[in-house]
Amino acid sequence: MLKIKEYVKVKDLEEAYQLNQKRTSCVLGGMVWLKMGNRNVGTAIDLSGLHLDTIEETEEEFRIGAMTSLRDLETDARIHAWTGGAVKESLKHIVGVQFRNCATVGGSIFGRFGFSDVLTMFLAMDSYVELYKGGILPMEEFARQKRGRDILVRIIIKKVPVKTAYISQRNSKTDFPVLTCAVGIEAQGKVRVAVGARPAKAVLVKDEKGILRGFSQMDDQQKAAAAEAFGEYAAQTVVTGSNMRASAQYRTHLVKVLVKRALKQAGGVDSGN
Amino acid sequence: MKYVNQPMQKKDAKALVTGQPVYTDDLAPKDCLIVKVLRSPHAHALIEEINTDAAMKVPGIVCVLTYKDVPQERFTFAGQTYPELSPYDRLILDRRLRFVGDAVAIVAGETEKAVDKALKIIKVKYQVLEAVLDFHQAKDNTVVIHPEDNWLAQVPVGGDNKRNLCASRSESKGDVDQVLKECRYTVERTYHTKANQQAMMETFRAYTYLDHFGRLNVVASTQVPFHVRRILGRALGIGASNVRVIKPRIGGGFGAKQTSVAEVYPAIVTLKTKRPAKMVFSRYESQICSSPRHEMEVTVRLGADEEGHLKAIDIYTLSNTGAFGEHGPTTVGLSGHKPLGLYRDYEAYRFSYDVVYTNRMSAGAYRGYGATQGIFAVESAIDELAELMHMDPVKFREMNLTKEGGKFIGYDGSTWVTSCTLDQCLERAKEMIGWDEKYPARDLGNGKVRGVGAALAMQGSAIAGVDVGGASVKLGEDASYTLSLGATDMGTGCDTILSQMAADVLETDFDNIIAWGVDTDVSPYDSGSYASATTYVTGMAVARACQDLREKIKELGASMLELSPEEVEFDGREVYQLDGEKKVSLEAIAVKGTCGNNTSLQASATASSKISPPPFMAAAVEVEVDKETGSVEIIDYAAVVDCGTPINPNLARVQTEGGLAQGIGMALYEDIQYNAKGQMRNNSFMQYKIPTRQDVGKIRVEFAPSYEESHPFGAKSIGEIVINTPCPAIANAVYNAVGVRIREMPITPEKVLMGIMGDH
Amino acid sequence: MEIKFWLNGKKIQAETEPDTLLLDFLREHGCCSVKRGCETANSGLCTVLMEDRPVLSCSMLAARADGKKIVTLEGMQKEAEEFGEFLANEGAEQCGFCNPGFIMNVFAMLKELSDPTEEEINEYLAGNLCRCSGFMGQTRSILKFLEYKKAEKEEAKGQ
Known part of the structure; x- marks a missing residue:
């Protein structure tokens, strides 16, 4: 059972930061994960008075407050349009609407959970995290870091024109994913392929062999071939493991299939596989 | 009615x-x-x-x-x-x-x-x-789980605590080995089901x-x-x-x-x-630490002749009762007796079993109670046998299934089939799913294949000669009836369906019946709601008690009219003279009951049954398998049930839909896993995935009621049978779709995919 | 610590511990319709409305309700009876234990989606587990309720 000695609804980020420097302190996100543990929290830091629960759009970027609920992100029409429904797809399988009304984007990203659909999705976009002290970091760099004591303020998605796709494989519809895959194809040609729930946390698959070079300019047949080839390549490079839900061997097979499918989907190639 | x-x-x-x-x-x-x-x-x-x-x-x-x-x-x-x-x-x-x-x-x-x-x-x-975690190694292991001297089996069931044996037995008819030897086609396969949680x-x-x-x-x-x-x-x-x-x-509850x-x-x-x-x-x-389903490994041998007549069934069940023996000696019986009742005219059978102790959570009773495990095995094996014969498995079933008026061979709840529309159930399930057009599969051309599968099921209606239903009914001062029950409504609606029966016997308004229970100090004795007993035996008790009460009402009414009980009739509203004008209302009789009265306006009855007439069911399911990921989706699940008269068609339908969903969970999602230390890993709803409304697909239910003469309204049971078809039907459908035979529940995408990859 | 919030339309003020979950707080304050089905936010039995949105009261500190508007089924008795009639007409309420959380989420859904399809219903309510009904009856009851509400609206328009 989660135990909390003191609950502080902070007035500003500085107060949150100062309180959070103690090891026993803990910033509250949506609490869906936190409350499952047996943690003894000295000071629970609540950011919910800081108006960090909104999504702002500017010319250059989307600025998603850390306290924005997964549900708000899922139903945001601007994000939906921008990502062609991929963000919604990455969220809608997470337990249920009530759960997503509680869980926050900040909590999901800060946790860097292996099973995170959200992290996988953001990795495939030109996205950043803004930390109170640490400033703005690329999502990939943040994902690699260990949890620190800084305060996550918001997530930023740069509005670089991009075609995205998100696919997850689950044993049942609202279970944790067995594997996740997100693809972002920027108009200028940059392609991001993220694979998560390996079951370790999501990583970007680097195109060391240039298989996807010029992907957006390819015709459908070429795209399909490149998607297939990159799927094979990803299966060779992405490290997978076993857990209750699936073996490493099955996951590696899925890397191939989901990467191929997501590339084809984002690339606008017809046919479901 | x-x-x-x-x-x-x-x-x-x-x-x-x-x-x-x-x-x-x-x-x-x-x-x-x-x-x-x-x-x-x-x-x-x-x-x-x-x-x-x-x-x-x-x-x-x-x-x-x-x-x-x-x-x-x-x-x-x-x-x-x-x-x-x-x-x-x-x-x-x-x-x-x-x-x-x-x-x-x-x-x-x-x-x-x-x-x-x-x-x-x-x-x-x-x-x-040292712990015994693998139930294959339990019997006669040097590690003894119950070495205590005060271990007590009140009834001999073949158990021996010093051998980690909770129960053991073998029964047979005819020479199974000989008949199998003479069969043109035989299969021998082993099937494994896990210790699923009821998860109420x-x-x-x-x-x-x-x-x-x-x-x-x-x-x-x-x-x-x-x-x-x-x-x-x-x-x-x-x-x-x-x-x-x-x-x-x-x-x-679900057991x-x-x-x-x-x-x-x-x-x-x-x-x-x-x-x-x-x-x-x-x-x-x-x-x-609760009371889940018994993990079972069921080995089935089947034999058929050239034309496709089933000749012999041999079943061996190894059941894992876990740390304690709750329901161990009894659940295992159903893993043989129920599937044996599904088919007719076979010449020989053998059913043997061992129930072993292990260092895992004790098992208990879960809807289906062993029948689920045995029917998964036999109904899968039937398909495997038909495959060997290049025969449509539904055709094989049509040729061999149990029919009303026939004899039961290996079923222990009755010697003959008192009521059964299993043939109609199968016929209708086939129609509903479009079997003839869809069997075995259709490739959708997009990497997905749709296959169909079928299965039969039965259960019992109360434990023959054991279960006792009780009911007591009294007329209140205001002419309302109070029906006291010892049966336990756990959401299923038995308080309601028993009131429906009472209202009909008493010819009164449904709203005039107060159903009440359970308090062991005052409720009539009832074994409780399990073994699919309540509609059947408690229903009998209710009808008897209400009939008795009618006689008492007649008696008091007659005396108020200064007539003998033979000279009057009661129509639910009044007691009236058969040849004459005299009558007295139920309201007046009810009041009389509270003033200067020597006739009890209360009746109790107890009922038990020497037979346990089985409900029957046929199901056909269409699944879609993704050949690249192994994912299985249920497209359509068609089920037809013979539960005798459905006392309440809505509640019978919801029982069926709910049981099917639970069975679908067992077939596809609920994957009990233990680690090497013997810890159960599915220790939450996060790790034990029961189906959500997005997982069950489309479920369609119809009824093909027979009439069971031994029940006052022709009813049998519904509560348990409904969980028995999904495991075999879905496994059969997956096989028909992609040629992968899954013999261990659940059918995960990984198992299917590995099967597909192994083949190619 | 002290919290103040609106519970089913009434302003309440109460002492609570910093780690008291809203679920336990609500049950202690007479809202027994709110049930616990698990410890892992998976069952939806504890669903209540916070500022009109469905949330899991098992994952919410009571402290976080401070200043907010919380509604449980106790605060929606009339609506519960109205919709409940449709659920009961299918026999789909069954054991009833999941009903309050389910019904609260149905209300939340109907506020958010005016004319949901069966697929949208299944998606919106996916977080509400039910082990008795197999869900089909619940869906039938919602679809029939929607028809009834539509007819009611049509009638009101006609007058």
Whole structure:
């Protein structure tokens, strides 16, 4: 059972930061994960008075407050349009609407959970995290870091024109994913392929062999071939493991299939596989 | 008949849909001590030392109990008719711990926080023992799980605690080996089902207090109040007469609550402290230390002749009862007897089994009760046999299935088939799914294949010669009827369907019946709601009691009219003279009943049945398999049931849909896993995935009622049979789609995909 | 610590611990319709409305309700009876234990989606587990309720 000695609804980020420097302190996100543990929290830091629960759009970027609920992100029409429904797809399988009304984007990203659909999705976009002290970091760099004591303020998605796709494989519809895959194809040609729930946390698959070079300019047949080839390549490079839900061997097979499918989907190639 | 076979609303519906506080924990007094149990971290260990001093000093802690504080006579948690077939192998707390989650100590305190704190500081020194985790290695293992000398089997069931054997038996007819040898086609296959959790939404819970007589009162979420009374009387050494059990509304049971999982803990605390106490199982506890399905491995040998006549069935079941023997000797029987009842005219059969102890959570009763496991095996094997013969498996079934008026061969609940429309059920299920067009599969051309599969099922209706239904009905001063029941409505709606039967016998309005139960001090004895018994045997008792009451009403009415009972009739509203004008209203008779009256306007009846007439069912399912990922989607599940007369078509339908969804969960999602230390890994709803509404696909249910003459309204049962078809039907459909035969539940995408890859 | 919030339309003020979950707080304050089905936010039995949105009261500190508007089924009795009639007409309420959380989420859904398809219903309510009914009856009741509400609206328009 989660135990909390003191609950502080902070007035500003500085107060949150100062309180959070103690090891026993803990910033509250949506609490869906936190409350499952047996943690003894000295000071629970609540950011919910800081108006960090909104999504702002500017010319250059989307600025998603850390306290924005997964549900708000899922139903945001601007994000939906921008990502062609991929963000919604990455969220809608997470337990249920009530759960997503509680869980926050900040909590999901800060946790860097292996099973995170959200992290996988953001990795495939030109996205950043803004930390109170640490400033703005690329999502990939943040994902690699260990949890620190800084305060996550918001997530930023740069509005670089991009075609995205998100696919997850689950044993049942609202279970944790067995594997996740997100693809972002920027108009200028940059392609991001993220694979998560390996079951370790999501990583970007680097195109060391240039298989996807010029992907957006390819015709459908070429795209399909490149998607297939990159799927094979990803299966060779992405490290997978076993857990209750699936073996490493099955996951590696899925890397191939989901990467191929997501590339084809984002690339606008017809046919479901 | 006005109400039987009508979709009446459940009598308690309004309370339930408006969220009234009608469940155990809603009713518990605020000052109850909170009771929790310290659980063993080891699969097999002896407590060398246990020190509770520090725990006792935690402010708010009232009582900490260890194995030194409990009675030493063994008992069983199994809610079964006495003498129970389950061995007496438990103590409330034992020095020997037999699975991860076994009870080490009981802590009671004023607040949950205090209790949690105390649990953490009880000091236990364990002597960790080698554990038997694999049920294949249990029998005659050198590690003995129940070495105690006071292990007691009241009824010989072939068990031997020194051999880790809970039960063992073999029965046969004809020479199976010889007949199989002569068969043109034979298959031998082994199928494995796991220890699925019932996962009812309301976990196990009970609260207890002493009444003004000093008797132990137990309010419990149980399916078996009268058995709990006896179990607690023995476990606590106070005798059943000192125990009263009350059942409020229950948040689901599915057999889980046919075992007295939680009651004993608050009960002993109340006895020791004289204070009210309550225990509410967490979901974690409900997952790791409760009463799930028996894991079974069923080996089936089938043989058929050239034309496709089934000639012989040989079944061997290895059942894992876990650390204790609850329902061990009985569930296993259904793994043979029910599938054996599905087919006719075969020449020989053999059914043998071993039920073994292991260092895993004790199993219990779960909807289907062994039949689910056996039917998965036999109904899969039938398809495998038909495949060998290049025969449509539905055609094979049509040729061999059980028919009304025929003889049962291996079914133990009846010698002949009193009522059965299994042939019609199959015919209709075939039509509903479009079998002839769709069998075996259609490639959709996008990497996905749709296949169809079918299966038959049966169950019983009460345990023949054992289960007892009870009912008592009285006429109130205002001409209303109160129907007292000992059967336990756990959401299924038995209070309602029994009232429907009562209303029809009494020819009164449905709303004029008050259904009430259960309180062991005042309700008529009933074995409880399990074994698909309530509609059938309690229904009989209700009809009998109401018929009796009619006679009494006639008697009193006649005397008011100064006539003899033979000269009058009762039509539900008035007692009237058969040849004459005299009449008296029910209202007047009811009032008379309360003034200067010597005729009891109350009747009780008990019913049991020598036969257990099976309900039957056929199902056909269409699945879609993704050849690249192995994912299986249910497109359409068509099921047709013969439950005799559906007393309430709505409730029968929902029972069926619910049972199918649970079966679909078992077939596709609910993957029980243990680690090497014997810890159950599916210890939450996060790790044990029961189906959501997005997982069950489309379920369509129809009825093909036969009429069961032994029941006053022609009814049989519905509660359990409905879980039996999904495992085999879906496994058969997956095979037909992609040629992968899954013989171990659940059918995960990984297993399917690995099967596909292995083939190519 | 002290919290103040609106519970079913009434302003309440109460002492609570910083780690008290809203679920336990609500049950202690007479809202027994709110049930606990698990410890892992998976069952939806504890669903209540916070500022009109469905949330899991098992995953919410009571402290976080401070200043907010919380509604449980106790505060929607009339609506519960109205919709409950449709649920009961299918026999789909069954054991009833999941009903309050389910019904609260149905209300939340109907506020958010005016004319949901069956697929949208299944998606919106996916977080509400039910072990008795197999869900089909619940869906039938919602679809029939929607029809009834539509007809009611049409009638009101006609007048």
